[in-house]
Amino acid sequence: MFLWGTATAAYQIEGAVTEGGRGPSIWDTFSHEPGRTRDGHTGDVACDHYHRWEEDLGLMSGLGVNAYRFSIAWPRVQPDGSGAANPEGLGFYDRLVDGLLAAGVTPVSTLFHWDLPQALQDRGGWMNRDVAERFAGYAAIVAERLADRVPMWITLNEPFVHMAFGHGLGVHAPGQALLLDALPVAHHQLLGHGLAARALRAAGAGQVLISNNCTPVWPASDSEEDLTAAAAYDTLHNRLFNDPLLLGAYPDMSAYGIKSVDDVLDIRDGDLAAIATPLDGLGVNYYNPTRIAAPAPGGLPFTDAGITGYPATAFGWPVVPDGLRELLTGLRDRYGEALPPIYVTENGCSHEDELTPEGVDDQERIAYLREHVDALQRARGQGVDVRGYFVWSLLDNFEWAEGYHQRFGLVHVDFATQRRTPKASYHWYREFLAAQ
Numbered sequence: 011m012f013l014w015g016t017a018t019a020a021y022q023i024e025g026a027v028t029e030g031g032r033g034p035s036i037w038d039t040f041s042h043e044p045g046r047t048r049d050g051h052t053g054d055v056a057c058d059h060y061h062r063w064e065e066d067l068g069l070m071s072g073l074g075v076n077a078y079r080f081s082i083a084w085p086r087v088q089p090d091g092s093g094a095a096n097p098e099g100l101g102f103y104d105r106l107v108d109g110l111l112a113a114g115v116t117p118v119s120t121l122f123h124w125d126l127p128q129a130l131q132d133r134g135g136w137m138n139r140d141v142a143e144r145f146a147g148y149a150a151i152v153a154e155r156l157a158d159r160v161p162m163w164i165t166l167n168e169p170f171v172h173m174a175f176g177h178g179l180g181v182h183a184p185g186q187a188l189l190l191d192a193l194p195v196a197h198h199q200l201l202g203h204g205l206a207a208r209a210l211r212a213a214g215a216g217q218v219l220i221s222n223n224c225t226p227v228w229p230a231s232d233s234e235e236d237l238t239a240a241a242a243y244d245t246l247h248n249r250l251f252n253d254p255l256l257l258g259a260y261p262d263m264s265a266y267g268i269k270s271v272d273d274v275l276d277i278r279d280g281d282l283a284a285i286a287t288p289l290d291g292l293g294v295n296y297y298n299p300t301r302i303a304a305p306a307p308g309g310l311p312f313t314d315a316g317i318t319g320y321p322a323t324a325f326g327w328p329v330v331p332d333g334l335r336e337l338l339t340g341l342r343d344r345y346g347e348a349l350p351p352i353y354v355t356e357n358g359c360s361h362e363d364e365l366t367p368e369g370v371d372d373q374e375r376i377a378y379l380r381e382h383v384d385a386l387q388r389a390r391g392q393g394v395d396v397r398g399y400f401v402w403s404l405l406d407n408f409e410w411a412e413g414y415h416q417r418f419g420l421v422h423v424d425f426a427t428q429r430r431t432p433k434a435s436y437h438w439y440r441e442f443l444a445a446q
């Protein structure tokens with residue numbers, strides 16, 4: 011069965027950050043620091059999904075999706091990132107899973123969507139190798155409770171973005187601007203993935219995936235400098251995360267002045283074998299290609315040249331549907347037999363949606379989704395084994411550093427009243443799903 015779904019993440023929708031025994035996460039800390047998020051928005055309330063999950067489940071049933079990708083908040087399950095499980099936290103997800111199953115929706119659980127327990131950050135967070143083992147311990151707890159009913163697991167969401175935005179540039183939690191010194195965060199997350207994958211399987215989990223944010227990289231020109239820069243960017247954004255998982259080896263990082271990855275990463279015996287534990291699928295989150303030009307002197311070995319000539323989302327992200335086909339066929343060409351089935355675990359767009367008495371007429375989103383689904387089908391037609399597609403997102407929600415300013419939902423949320431209004435794109439997706 012091809013999975014047609016929607017996706018969300020815990021910190022972006024749940025709210026109720028001090029309820030049910032939940033401990034603080036790095037996103038609670040970060041969003042409460044002045045100047046970190048636009049207009050100082052926080053996820054304290056978000057979509058209040060913690061209290062309104064049954065209503066949200068009703069929206070999913072009405073939509074007719076056969077799968078729902080949601081994330082589990084580590085600090086709800088282990089408030090300080092270690093030790094015994096918090097029964098109230100596990101209980102919340104237990105009820106959600108049962109509700110999904112009763113509605114005929116396959117639960118797809120992500121274990122880490124960036125909300126690290128603050129107590130672990132206080133011990134170095136993902137810069138500290140020990141967090142990988144903590145993560146596996148948490149995975150085991152969750153799987154022992156839910157693996158009998160959740161058939162598909164995603165260990166990490168977008169380890170590249172968490173490394174680059176959270177630890178390299180400091181624009182996401184935990185707000186560290188370490189630039190290339192953030193590279194250990196890549197290895198520790200990947201190791202955490204591998205150890206968690208084993209823990210999940212030991213607890214009887216069926217399918218284990220990871221979701222990587224991948225981008226087709228376009229050189230700004232055919233000049234040697236631009237081609238070299240594009241290859242360097244591709245290494246950092248795509249290969250640094252896909253190669254160890256699929257090939258069991260890190261890519262050459264010499265473009266970054268790194269002679270051997272062992273010089274910057276603490277790679278111990280068995281790490282790469284753990285990281286390359288066979289996957290049941292690769293989750294791919296696609297938003298747009300990236301156009302790369304030669305570097306400015308003294309900085310990273312590339313510059314982002316930007317993409318013009320395409321429509322743009324409210325975020326300013328270029329809308330390039332065929333980039334999804336290019337990405338999927340490119341992964342197949344690069345990894346061949348080593349590539350497991352692909353699930354597009356996120357794709358969607360933000361728009362300045364206007365709520366009127368008639369609803370929200372988000373024609374741009376409908377066009378975006380239709381064209382991306384077409385591109386996905388073209389990739390399948392070209393022989394790529396794609397088995398699922400999840401729209402980001404079910405609901406307008408807390409868009410990280412952008413707060414509530416970027417609306418990605420199929421369902422409009424009035425954050426003052428928490429009223430949900432299905433947009434025109436919701437109705438479009440419903441009709442599309444009914445025809446499958």
Ligand code: GCO
Pocket residue numbers: 019022167168171223295356402409418
């Ligand atoms: C990501 C995350 C989502 C975002 C979405 C839009 O890709 O950054 O997985 O949480 O909300 O991608 O930016």
